[in-house]
Amino acid sequence: MRAEAVGGPILTRVYKVLLGIGILGVAITVWRFAVGLGASTALSDGYPLGIWIAFDVVTGTALACGGYAVALLVYIFNRGKYHPLVRPAILTSALGYSIAGLSVAIDLGRPWNMWKIPLYFRSWNLNSALLEVALCIMAYVGVLWVELSPAFLKNARFNTILDRALIWIIALGMLLPTMHQSSLGSLMLLAGPKLHPLWNTPFLPLFFLVTCVAMGYSVVVFESTFSSIAFKRKRETPLLGNLQRVAATIGVVFVTARLLDLAVRGQLGFALRLDLYGMFFWIENALFILPIFLKVLPSAMVLALAGALFRFDTYLLAFDSGPGWHYFPSVAELLITIGLVAFELAIYIAVVKRFPILSGAAPAPAH
Amino acid sequence: MNSDRRTFFRSFARARVQPPSDAVGLLYDTTLCVGCKACVVACKAANNMPPDTDGYGGGLYDAPEGLNEFTKNVIALYKEGGEHSFVKKQCMHCIDPACVGACMLGALRKGEHGIVWWNADTCVGCRYCQVACPFNVPKFEWTSIKPRIVKCELCRERLADGKQPACSEVCPRNAVIYGTRAELLDEAHRRLAAHPEKYVPRVYGETELGGTQVLYLSHVPFEKLGFRFNDEEGVPARQQTIQHGVYKGFVAPLALYGLLGAVMFRNRRKGGDSDES
């Protein structure tokens, strides 16, 4: 089964709605740059990072870890039967990471200096976890589009060169996310005593890495399911079922590990408190354990939600600047995020219809 | 934490950062401060800061509610029952600054005399320094479209001219004084020894959070004045121990890369990645 373009018209009604939402997001982004962050966001000195980081970047890239997670399965654990899932996962990843990069550019207060991050190497502070995240993500975006390029480029010579280098590019495409997804965890460790004990563990990088793999599989499962339905393809049900089982198991292992870690650190007391922190801690754990009892699709959605909540909580809930500070994203922040996601969906649909991404041309068999 | 894990981490652990030999700072004594706010006015004038008339300034007064993008130094009042104290808030010029550890391109750096200062050249406005600082000191110019990070820099330019920081120069009761960190620590301990009944027996900043160059003596518990943390470890220490542990010499990443490549090479030879489903 080779990958093929789905074909069909791109400008459907749904598509136009997505474009509309995206354009609204663009307009608000222009406004954000005209009036500055203070007027357009609910960010403050007590909450300097908001949903553009916690969701668009941290959660968004984790959700875009499908490419990473499936590549691990196919190329390292040699499960060739999952190969058809690779390309759409890489596309999702490429788009997800590109949108994350765009979100960073929108969130930065002085974006005209952004080019200095990769190029001003003499100014690099090698102690900064954020630098490592930024460079890694910038490199990974490049790697993803290169990995995806065979779908767009028909140049034979380029493709042969690419083919030979593919192993090293794919290996890079697995190394880089390992590095930065874990570093996204260590980022919040620098908040030090401002990070609530329930999330403040030296294993945070490992937890972020492990949950991102689970999220990656979950996203592949429901992206594949929805694509099959939307574009009337055969559903890869058994494959997806296996993937989701792996992901759900990771969820349970994660919860066990974090509870053990809490006990060893002597902080279990915080888990037993009836405050906001305790409550959200257990909601997270419940959402990570539940999937193993659910059917494939709901399992995937709940697990993705669990991973997202875990990240939101680490970045926005567990982070405490002291009394008197509040944060809830402003309307502009929300609309820009929604607009970016809408654009991401729109581009995915267009690419999938025009380029050979999805496999399985046969229509779904009649029941 | 068992000893194996501890020694494992210790091998990568950052050595405790020492204060620079020419470290200067301030010593603020709450028992001497009368809340005249001459230091707030002097700081604004010396740094050309605009007035902050929103909030309870009501358009008439420069009345910041705390440190913010218009205010690098502020006097707050703690009052509870019969107890009251003023407290001066500004950058603590930590010996192991979290903000410096956070900054990607070194826009915040610890320079001459250990002063932590901000350079516009390489700042991208990511605000990670605000996440890191345990005292919530760096403030961001939210109302500007070319925002900067605003915080006390111990009047670096005045120091270069041989003058004192504006706040310590103008204080009519020497409640805040300027000197080398060593001198100030000596003076602080001298006061604690001479009048133990007047003070909480601690110099805040001597060892807290890795030690700071701005030191405090107080007659009320430090938590009441807004000092939330007492850990001895500098904030960047733990995160950097982990990061360095993993990335030291880039050995682990390169090893992993090699391993991944090798496995894939072997798999390809075995012919495993077919399209069969």
Place this chain on the structure above:
Amino acid sequence: MAHRTIDEQLRLAGVSRRSFLELCGKLMVIAPALTPAAMAATIGRARRPSVIWLHMQDCTGCTETLLRTSQPGLGDLILNVISLDYHETVMAASGHDAELALRDAMDQNDGKFVLVVEGSIPTKGDGAYLKIAGKNGIDMLREVAGRAAAVISMGSCASWGGIPSSTINPTGAVGVDSIIRNKPVVNLPGCPPNPYVLLGTVLEYATTGKVPKLDALGRPKFAYDRTIHEHCPRRAHFDAGRFAAQFGDAGHRSGWCLYKLGCKGPVTHAPCSTRHFNEVVDCWPIGIGAPCVGCTEKEIAFTVPIFTTADIERPHGPDTYPPIVAEHRGISPAATGVAGLVGGALLGAGVIAAKKLSDDQ
């Protein structure tokens, strides 16, 4: 008369050394730093400067301020310290004798006298609105100023046009320095200004041969480099937020700050808050409960309504403190609404999709 030293003249006039030292003490408050004794010695040695005083479009208030004192002898003191050789209000001569007096005064002290001008100079209709002894004001001013060593514009009218220059300015009234450009002109705005400012300026000229340091508007810095607000005795009330809201209310009777009644103290440069008038403490507008109208400032006086509040250029801290923990901006209800809507929609869609697609499986 113009050649005696001030010491000699004072002795001749029978003015006591003590009165003179008192005068020097009063000059201290608004003049540069010297002890009264040192100032007395310096001034005493100087030759009494010859002063010619011209009236233009004036109300004679500035002359009155010079003479209006509650301590007997000060008028004499002033007249013994300077030699007032021509002054239409106080001199004995009139008619042709007056014209002669002016001629004599100019001839005897040619190039050495100080010209003090009171009142604005009308320029419309070729200066036809002011004619003295057949000459119009502009020509008279030019002639006398041409032979003076220095010119002092006494009062707001002479400094920048004053009351006659407000609104439509029917006579085209201007200050002296719009007409005289080739001589040093010192502006002493005020309606009227404090007489000690004039005295200090003239004496500084007499003792040093130079006019005092002037600001960008030609006003002596020793008196005009501060605003009323900076030294106002009611400043503590301003800082503590205690304002009189209406004339006669409790706050007004308690002597509270008059800012809300339109006091222009924050934007008016003048020495009035440190040196009151008529030698009586609190004998000045704010002291008697009347808001300052900004009479020295061209953009404020007779232009901005008296009861319009002034802008504070450089606000300082009030008499209150921020707490240790301040409450910062809260959560926008609109945003929670949008987030709720979107979140709910996604959750709902997810649940429906899961159910439908699970059934298909």
